[in-house]
Amino acid sequence: MPRRTxxxxxxxxxxxxxxxxxxxxxxxxxxxxxxxxxxxxxxxNGNCGACSVLMDGRVxxxxxxxxxxxxxxxxxxIEGVAEGDTLHPLQQCFLEEAALQCGVCxxxxxxxxxALLDSEPDADEARVRHWLAGNLxxxxxxxxxxxxxxxxxxxxxVSA
Amino acid sequence: xxxxxxxxxxxxxxxxxxxxxxxxxxxxAGGTDIIVQLREGRKQVDxxxxxxxxxxxxxxxxxxxxxxxIGASVPFAEIYEDDEIVRRLPCVIDCATLxxxxxxxxxxxxxGNIGNSGPAADTVPALIALGATLTLGSAGGTRELAxxxxxxxxxxNVLEPGELIIxxxxxxxxxxSGAFFHRFIPRNEMxxxxxxxxxxxxxxxxxxxxxxxRISVGAVAPVPLYVAAAGDALxxxxxxxxxxxxxxxxxxxxxxxxxxxxxxxxQRVHLTRVLTYRALDRALERxxxx
Numbered sequence: 279m280p281r282r283t284x285x286x287x288x289x290x291x292x293x294x295x296x297x298x299x300x301x302x303x304x305x306x307x308x309x310x311x312x313x314x315x316x317x318x319x320x321x322x323n324g325n326c327g328a329c330s331v332l333m334d335g336r337v338x339x340x341x342x343x344x345x346x347x348x349x350x351x352x353x354x355x356i357e358g359v360a361e362g363d364t365l366h367p368l369q370q371c372f373l374e375e376a377a378l379q380c381g382v383c384x385x386x387x388x389x390x391x392x393a394l395l396d397s398e399p400d401a402d403e404a405r406v407r408h409w410l411a412g413n414l415x416x417x418x419x420x421x422x423x424x425x426x427x428x429x430x431x432x433x434x435x436v437s438a
Numbered sequence: 439x440x441x442x443x444x445x446x447x448x449x450x451x452x453x454x455x456x457x458x459x460x461x462x463x464x465x466x467a468g469g470t471d472i473i474v475q476l477r478e479g480r481k482q483v484d485x486x487x488x489x490x491x492x493x494x495x496x497x498x499x500x501x502x503x504x505x506x507x508i509g510a511s512v513p514f515a516e517i518y519e520d521d522e523i524v525r526r527l528p529c530v531i532d533c534a535t536l537x538x539x540x541x542x543x544x545x546x547x548x549x550g551n552i553g554n555s556g557p558a559a560d561t562v563p564a565l566i567a568l569g570a571t572l573t574l575g576s577a578g579g580t581r582e583l584a585x586x587x588x589x590x591x592x593x594x595n596v597l598e599p600g601e602l603i604i605x606x607x608x609x610x611x612x613x614x615s616g617a618f619f620h621r622f623i624p625r626n627e628m629x630x631x632x633x634x635x636x637x638x639x640x641x642x643x644x645x646x647x648x649x650x651x652r653i654s655v656g657a658v659a660p661v662p663l664y665v666a667a668a669g670d671a672l673x674x675x676x677x678x679x680x681x682x683x684x685x686x687x688x689x690x691x692x693x694x695x696x697x698x699x700x701x702x703x704x705q706r707v708h709l710t711r712v713l714t715y716r717a718l719d720r721a722l723e724r725x726x727x728x
Contacts, residue, residue, distance in 0.1 A: 280441050300444035300486065303473065323474045325628075327541055336515060336544035342470045343545070346444045347488065390540065411627035412539020 287348040289314075290358030298345035305329045307345035308355060316356035318382050320414070327413035330386035331355050337393040339412075356385035359392060367433040368392055368426070377426035379417035387413050391427045399431055406431075439477045443485035450492055450604070454577040457600045461485045465602060467495075467511040468545035470538065471554055494575075494604050495549065504610035506530075510549025510603040515540075517548075527608065528724060529617035529636065533564035536621055539628050549603045552588065555595045558631040558657035562589075564619035566654035566664050567636030567721075570608050576601040586654070586664035612650065614641040616724025620717040622709050624700075631657045632701040633709040635689070637717035638669075639677065639725045648672045653685065653714060658693035658706050665692045668714065677722050686714040 282297040289312070298307045305322075308314045308331070320328030322341045329340040332354040359366045368388050371377070378384045387410065394401055394409045401409065406427050407420070415423060443461070447453040457463055461484035464472050475481040489495050495509040498517065506527060508517065514534040517523055524531050537546055537560050551561045552572065562585065570585045577600060585606070588595050597603070611617070617638035623629035634657055640650040651669035656662040668688040675681040695706035 283444070299441070301439040301442045301476075303477075322477070324470050324538075324542065327539065330541055333544070336513075337541050338544045339470070339541045342468075342473050342541075344444065344466070344469065344473065344486075346446075347466075347469070347490075349446075393540070408627070409540055412541045 283346050285346055285349050287350065288352040290354055296345070300344060300346050302345045303341050304331070304333075304343040304345050304348055304353070305340040307348070308340060311345075314355055314357050316385050318385055320382060320386075325414070326383070326386075327390060327410075328383050328386040330389045330413065332389060332393055335393070335396075337390045354389070356389055359388060366392065367430040368395070371426040371430040371433070372423070375422050375426035375429060377418060377422040383413060383415045383417075387415065387423055391430070395427070395431055401427075401431060403428060439473075440479075440482060442476065442483065444488065445485055446488040446491050448491045450494060450575055453487060453489065453492055453602060454575070454600065456485070456487050457602070458577065459485075463487050465489050465550075465553065467547050467550045467553075468513060468542070470542050470546045471550065489549075489602065501610070506608040508548055508606045508608070510553075510605055511547045513545050513547050514543040518543075527568070527611070527617075529564050529568060529619050529638070529721075530608070532619035533561045533636075536560050536619075548606050552585070552606070553595070553597070553603055555589050555591075555593050555661075557592050557660055557662060558634065559662060560619075560621060560631060560634055560656070562662040563634050563636030563654035563656045564617070565606060565608065565636070566662065567617050567619070567638040567652045568608050568611065569638075569652060570606055572606060573604045574601050575604045580604065582607070586662070589661035591660045611638075612640040614643065614645060614725055614728055615639065615650075616721045616726070616728055617652075618717045618720035618724060620713045620720070622713060630700065633657050633693075633695075633706050633713055635710070635713040635717045637714065637721045639672070639718060639721040641677070641722075641725045645726060646676055648675050648677055648681075651685070651718070653689055653718075655689055655693060655710055655714065657700075658695040658710055663692055665689045668692070672718075677718075682715050682718045685718060686711045689714040 318328040320326035464483045466486040466488045495511040498508040621634040651672040653668040690711040693710040
């Protein structure tokens with residue numbers, strides 16, 4: 279049985295601890311150890327952004343982070359974006375603008391876009407497109423996603 | 439990924455000790471390359487040494503004489519979010535904002551980009567143009583060397599066993615100087631350079647004559663090139679289309695690229711000439727604004 283390390287972290291606002299092997303990525307820990315399957319595995323090599331999570335306020339590819347690196351950090355996944363039953367404006371706008379088809383890239387896009395709007399609520403289209411360059415979508419052609427993010431940025435809850 | 443040990447030393451001394459414990463090691467900074475390499479079996483080591491808890495590697499500071507020292511594991515995002523660096527060293531921002539997407543820039547760092555020693559590393563021509571040096575450390579002490587002397591081949595460098603990159607030192611830039619980093623990729627974002635060029639121009643007080651220039655080209659040789667002859671050819675000249683074209687020709691002559699999926703030999707030589715010219719032109723603009 280491989281040795282497992284005890285890690286303490288804040289996940290979606292809650293202090294938790296878990297055991298993991300050093301070789302496990304944060305993505306594997308989230309999905310396989312903690313049952314948070316909202317974060318998706320796309321390429322598993324840092325290209326597609328489907329596994330995007332926030333780590334200490336910055337958006338990272340969780341496939342390129344080790345679970346043990348989460349010690350003492352604050353992690354936010356797609357499961358931590360909504361307030362209870364109330365969708366985040368980004369989630370609402372993705373639905374209204376039909377900004378998803380197969381849905382595998384969607385959690386990563388929403389988490390990455392949240393990081394942008396949290397720090398730059400007035401981001402314009404060029405900024406949104408540039409920021410989301412690390413998130414790949416093979417269905418929508420991106421326009422609907424960009425429209426959804428821009429629409430969310432105009433909602434009071436985000437820009438307030 | 440195979441089983442692996444994870445160490446997170448909180449001092450250089452602890453890191454040096456970890457490097458000498460008889461196991462094979464790799465450094466973990468941003469993790470955007472090493473974690474993928476280990477997972478895909480392209481690299482195998484006994485232990486990962488996380489260098490993000492060592493104060494010398496995780497901080498950056500201006501020196502008294504106006505240079506900038508950047509700890510090897512400071513993420514790019516932390517650098518380009520600093521307004522003073524944006525204002526004083528825009529060439530650093532040129533490259534830091536081009537490596538990967540936002541997710542990569544949250545973690546990836548100068549030390550990692552340099553330590554990987556890829557011929558197309560985007561931060562390297564920019565830093566060579568700025569005259570950067572590296573501080574390397576081991577249990578035996580530290581040493582400093584010019585960045586252009588660090589690389590020995592694709593993925594190869596002069597780091598000795600037991601040694602690590604502590605920081606990147608950007609010296610104070612001359613007055614009336616400007617630098618620019620230029621990259622060609624087939625799309626707008628998220629790709630590896632076909633060719634990349636860093637250039638710095640130092641003007642005299644009148645702004646009419648070139649006192650010094652440094653030109654570096656990447657992805658056209660086994661290591662990033664510092665083309666001293668191209669910069670030297672500009673010394674004493676006035677900045678004109680002709681003098682820049684001559685320097686660009688010298689840079690193109692120094693290129694010995696290969697043909698691969700990203701570009702052909704002919705395209706890369708051509709790009710070296712074009713990008714060198716344009717980088718000089720933009721560096722000149724910045725020198726005149728300085």
